[in-house]
Amino acid sequence: MRMTEIYQIGRRLDAYVAASRSFVPAALVALVLSMLSTIATAQNENVIRVETELVSFEVRATDAEGKPVSGLSASDFRVFENGSERKIDFFQPMTRPLGKRPLAVVFALDVSGSMTEAELERLRTSLGEFARRLEGPDAYFSVLTFAMDVKTVVPFTNRRERLIDRLGRLRHDRDGLSTHAYDAVDAAVRTIVRNGPKAAAGQIPQRAVIVITDGFPVGDVVSSKTVIERANKAGVSVHSVILPSFSRLDRGKRPVITPFEASRLTELTGGISILATEKSLDPILSRLAAAIDESYVLAFYPAPGEKNEFRSVKIESVKGYEIKQNRSGYKLED
Numbered sequence: 001m002r003m004t005e006i007y008q009i010g011r012r013l014d015a016y017v018a019a020s021r022s023f024v025p026a027a028l029v030a031l032v033l034s035m036l037s038t039i040a041t042a043q044n045e046n047v048i049r050v051e052t053e054l055v056s057f058e059v060r061a062t063d064a065e066g067k068p069v070s071g072l073s074a075s076d077f078r079v080f081e082n083g084s085e086r087k088i089d090f091f092q093p094m095t096r097p098l099g100k101r102p103l104a105v106v107f108a109l110d111v112s113g114s115m116t117e118a119e120l121e122r123l124r125t126s127l128g129e130f131a132r133r134l135e136g137p138d139a140y141f142s143v144l145t146f147a148m149d150v151k152t153v154v155p156f157t158n159r160r161e162r163l164i165d166r167l168g169r170l171r172h173d174r175d176g177l178s179t180h181a182y183d184a185v186d187a188a189v190r191t192i193v194r195n196g197p198k199a200a201a202g203q204i205p206q207r208a209v210i211v212i213t214d215g216f217p218v219g220d221v222v223s224s225k226t227v228i229e230r231a232n233k234a235g236v237s238v239h240s241v242i243l244p245s246f247s248r249l250d251r252g253k254r255p256v257i258t259p260f261e262a263s264r265l266t267e268l269t270g271g272i273s274i275l276a277t278e279k280s281l282d283p284i285l286s287r288l289a290a291a292i293d294e295s296y297v298l299a300f301y302p303a304p305g306e307k308n309e310f311r312s313v314k315i316e317s318v319k320g321y322e323i324k325q326n327r328s329g330y331k332l333e334d
Contacts (some may be wrong), residue, residue, distance in 0.1 A: 057327065063321060070093070079315060119230065123170065240271065
């Protein structure tokens, strides 16, 4: 029962009592109102307990071949805070449908003139398949586009057909002179925090941004450092797909690292950066879907200490798997 429903029931009961005082025993009214208050308090306590007390980390484990490892439990991990081992108080896999964790994914798509029409068309067809793999009533997807401006093409929806329909509206911004990639990621993080599924009792949602770009941001208002800080605070992992560009190649030699890759935005938020060397984006997005689908959330109650002091957190695998976490630590804020 939601808080708004409880409030409405209480108001209707008050009105009924006012109109029919002689027929409703005061004790019964007091009992019902007390029960409603108890339900509301319990629900608030559940939400507060997850959102404000537990410190959560999204982690992925990969084997020696770089493949995601599924089926792990809390006992397969060790957590160290400022060098001291901590007890894991909450653990949940993402793997659907077993995990049943809410999911929020925002696609940030580069529609600047540097992208070809063929690349844009491949995006339309591949994103629908990505959503199909992760779709469910608790899986929400949104799409932003960016060039000179950042625009919302698809607000959060858990309906894949709506996502696919709206993707048909993607258009180039051929007149744009900028590519605001960092501004787009920042907008995506804020969209997730504001409109994505919230933490509740027994559930901590997974949050991810997938940026598809040529990797050459120009004209951003927000710096990459600020975006990393905001993504870390919100528990958002940023993944990137770097599309081919004429400026990536140096006379036929190995690809030159792009400014977006050099910012380490994906690395410092626990994401994956993939260079698209094939014409089809399906294998790349399938790999990202697997990374999202086979992740885990670990959480613990922080020890008392100074506010606004950064605490370093290191998560290790008992079995020697490589671990990637979405942030390197946290602060207890006022």
